[in-house]
Amino acid sequence: MDKRFIIFVILAALILVVTPRIFPPAKRPTPAGTAADTARSAAAVESTTTSAPDTTPATVGAAAPPPVVSESTIAAAPAPAPDTITVATPKAVYRFSTVGAAPIGIQLNDYKALSAQNGPVELAHEGTPLISYELVRAPGDTIQLDQQAFTIDSSRSSAGGLPALTFHTTARGVPVSISYTFAPDSYLVRVKGSVGTAGSAESGQYLITRLERGLNSQEADTVDDQRHMAYVLKPADGDAKSSPFSKLDTAEVKVESGPLDWVASKSKYFVLGLLSDSTTGRFGGAMLRGLPHTGKVEKNASAIVLEPVTPQGEFSFTIYAGPQEWRRLLALGDDFDHVNPYGGFFQGVVQPFATIVMRILLWAHDVLKINYGWVLVIFGIAVRVILWPLNQTAMRSSLKMQRIQPELQALQKKYKSQPEKQQAEMMKLYKEHGMSPLSPLMGCLPMLIPMPVLFALYFVFQNTIEFRGVPFLWMTDLSLKDPYYILPIAMGISMFVLSWIGLRTSPSNSQAKMMAYVFPVMMTVFFFNLAAGLNLYYAVQNIAALPQQWLIARERAKVGPPASRPPTPVAAKTG
Numbered sequence: 001m002d003k004r005f006i007i008f009v010i011l012a013a014l015i016l017v018v019t020p021r022i023f024p025p026a027k028r029p030t031p032a033g034t035a036a037d038t039a040r041s042a043a044a045v046e047s048t049t050t051s052a053p054d055t056t057p058a059t060v061g062a063a064a065p066p067p068v069v070s071e072s073t074i075a076a077a078p079a080p081a082p083d084t085i086t087v088a089t090p091k092a093v094y095r096f097s098t099v100g101a102a103p104i105g106i107q108l109n110d111y112k113a114l115s116a117q118n119g120p121v122e123l124a125h126e127g128t129p130l131i132s133y134e135l136v137r138a139p140g141d142t143i144q145l146d147q148q149a150f151t152i153d154s155s156r157s158s159a160g161g162l163p164a165l166t167f168h169t170t171a172r173g174v175p176v177s178i179s180y181t182f183a184p185d186s187y188l189v190r191v192k193g194s195v196g197t198a199g200s201a202e203s204g205q206y207l208i209t210r211l212e213r214g215l216n217s218q219e220a221d222t223v224d225d226q227r228h229m230a231y232v233l234k235p236a237d238g239d240a241k242s243s244p245f246s247k248l249d250t251a252e253v254k255v256e257s258g259p260l261d262w263v264a265s266k267s268k269y270f271v272l273g274l275l276s277d278s279t280t281g282r283f284g285g286a287m288l289r290g291l292p293h294t295g296k297v298e299k300n301a302s303a304i305v306l307e308p309v310t311p312q313g314e315f316s317f318t319i320y321a322g323p324q325e326w327r328r329l330l331a332l333g334d335d336f337d338h339v340n341p342y343g344g345f346f347q348g349v350v351q352p353f354a355t356i357v358m359r360i361l362l363w364a365h366d367v368l369k370i371n372y373g374w375v376l377v378i379f380g381i382a383v384r385v386i387l388w389p390l391n392q393t394a395m396r397s398s399l400k401m402q403r404i405q406p407e408l409q410a411l412q413k414k415y416k417s418q419p420e421k422q423q424a425e426m427m428k429l430y431k432e433h434g435m436s437p438l439s440p441l442m443g444c445l446p447m448l449i450p451m452p453v454l455f456a457l458y459f460v461f462q463n464t465i466e467f468r469g470v471p472f473l474w475m476t477d478l479s480l481k482d483p484y485y486i487l488p489i490a491m492g493i494s495m496f497v498l499s500w501i502g503l504r505t506s507p508s509n510s511q512a513k514m515m516a517y518v519f520p521v522m523m524t525v526f527f528f529n530l531a532a533g534l535n536l537y538y539a540v541q542n543i544a545a546l547p548q549q550w551l552i553a554r555e556r557a558k559v560g561p562p563a564s565r566p567p568t569p570v571a572a573k574t575g
Contacts, residue, residue: 206309
């Protein structure tokens with residue numbers, strides 16, 4: 001096996017180990033006084049749904065068994081005819097039903113549907129509410145709030161002057177109110193509720209919030225959008241975790257114990273998130289389940305989120321229903337910008353670089369006031385310019401290694417049975433040629449350093465709404481594949497030219513020749529259907545590297561191959 005490849009693998013492993021230590025994830029400390037509550041609610045979640053998918057946790061203590069909520073219970077209660085209440089803000093139009101007091105539709109004014117449907121993006125499936133509520137008061141005592149008729153207040157503004165909507169009902173003698181406060185300049189909706197009358201609230205109650213079916217898909221590539229559908233949650237003491245719909249079982253519930261900072265349902269570009277409130281405590285847990293499907297991909301699933309009701313009979317959380325704009329998500333805190341946990345197994349490595357890349361791209365777009373396509377062109381050239389000195393040093397180090405290869409091989413053969421002597425002579429040879437023992441590693445650095453950026457860009461383009469619908473030159477959308485496949489072909493050709501220039505003046509190597517022909521073809525096939533923006537960046541990178549590769553090739557040609565150099569003189573023995 002080629003030694004440089006082995007060195008490359010070793011350095012890659014070092015990057016995987018060191019990067020998470022350099023960029024440790026931020027942690028939010030658990031508020032005092034909530035540890036016992038969250039531990040008990042986690043135990044309640046873990047003790048349910050082992051045999052029936054619709055089991056709902058309900059008890060704070062461990063003594064009483066959790067109540068069971070079944071689909072038959074929901075269907076048994078006939079729902080009254082609902083009315084629809086509409087609240088419009090500059091960013092979105094919200095529709096609520098008086099039955100269930102929950103949002104049944106949200107339109108995003110600033111985002112156009114790219115599918116056959118016209119008009120703004122609608123997050124809800126027709127006929128399915130985005131969320132619904134249930135109230136667990138005691139084991140075996142569950143109130144289906146989604147079947148209750150609510151009345152609304154005549155006042156439509158909160159104490160702070162923000163648009164507001166309050167629903168009231170009395171369910172089995174228990175007064176329940178749910179209030180929504182809307183932030184006009186964002187996609188946030190503040191939810192506050194109360195159970196019972198003042199001073200008469202019971203302990204051990206839970207609010208169950210259901211996230212139904214996932215989000216409505218209105219992208220140009222609906223199948224690709226549905227592949228990105230997932231539930232994502234953030235434990236209070238860990239990193240965000242994603243559960244794609246395709247990984248959820250229809251027969252078994254996936255239980256996630258709390259405390260949880262937030263739980264979200266996402267598609268490729270949009271997200272419906274429930275963010276816990278520090279005043280009433282974090283979510284106690286969540287349960288996820290797949291639903292039967294008939295299409296190419298799994299696009300339906302169900303999740304329930306458990307929130308303990310305070311001893312005062314209160315609950316509160318915040319809804320974020322909108323685009324996955326990176327700056328908006330970052331401003332919400334609690335790592336909500338990680339609602340797309342980039343990198344999978346390598347999340348600890350890729351996520352920090354994805355953050356850096358996003359900051360640079362957004363900053364360049366804001367400052368230069370140019371299309372994101374030109375931002376990617378400039379970014380690709382800038383990366384090559386910044387890495388030019390390192391590439392130059394690494395390539396010259398590689399040239400020196402080629403020049404001394406015959407002498408190194410001679411020393412290895414001569415001192416084959418004397419490892420210590422061999423090592424000493426090799427160190428001496430390195431020193432004579434102005435090199436260090438680390439010189440062989442320098443040849444691998446130009447390959448390793450751009451890789452995290454490339455990986456980050458790969459994942460960024462999978463979900464970054466900033467590139468959605470952005471045209472550039474002949475392309476209608478940088479986030480979709482090149483319709484004429486010009487960029488992936490240009491990327492493959494430029495990669496082959498880079499290899500060809502390097503091989504012209506390099507020592508003959510059959511393995512290197514094979515890779516020069518095969519690798520560009522493999523990469524072209526791999527990138528063929530990926531985002532046009534990613535292909536654009538990679539093609540620009542390759543083209544920007546051609547001048548340096550050509551200069552190094554000329555320098556190598558002047559030196560000549562190692563075999564053409566005269567052997568090192570050896571003093572003649574005198575008899």
